[in-house]
Amino acid sequence: MGNPGHERDARWQSERLAEAVEAAQRRERLSYLAWASGVCVGAVDLIPQWRRGQFRLSYWVRSSACRQGYGAQAVNAMIRAAFGALDARLVTTGHAAPNTASAGLARTLGFRQIACQPLGYEMPDGLLVDGIAYAIEDIAVLPPLKVAWA
Numbered sequence: 001m002g003n004p005g006h007e008r009d010a011r012w013q014s015e016r017l018a019e020a021v022e023a024a025q026r027r028e029r030l031s032y033l034a035w036a037s038g039v040c041v042g043a044v045d046l047i048p049q050w051r052r053g054q055f056r057l058s059y060w061v062r063s064s065a066c067r068q069g070y071g072a073q074a075v076n077a078m079i080r081a082a083f084g085a086l087d088a089r090l091v092t093t094g095h096a097a098p099n100t101a102s103a104g105l106a107r108t109l110g111f112r113q114i115a116c117q118p119l120g121y122e123m124p125d126g127l128l129v130d131g132i133a134y135a136i137e138d139i140a141v142l143p144p145l146k147v148a149w150a
């Protein structure tokens with residue numbers, strides 16, 4: 001994830017993609033990239049705790065692609081992959097309290113809030129805000145995937 005300047009910088013994007021490939025090869029982070037009209041509009045990462053069967057979920061959506069369903073579909077698909085292909089027992093995610101878009105996405109997908117850590121998140125400007133944590137233990141709570149073929 002970067003700022004709008006990073007979103008336009010092909011070199012910055014290539015470096016992030018190379019880092020994601022290396023992390024996947026080490027089985028430290030499994031990435032899913034969301035594309036629309038030939039442009040990467042977002043990414044979802046699963047950070048495994050293999051021995052525990054748990055995965056931490058991280059995601060971002062390009063600012064120009066927000067509120068178009070890309071994040072919900074990509075996160076939904078990655079959660080399904082974690083449980084179906086990777087034998088997950090628990091998938092967690094979290095966000096800074098002011099991030100209402102991430103809160104809405106978590107609720108839409110059926111995550112339950114499991115914690116609120118006071119001053120647990122540092123914003124880019126250094127401001128400390130509460131961190132909100134969520135978990136999902138069963139794909140039965142997920143809405144159906146909306147598959148569109150281009």
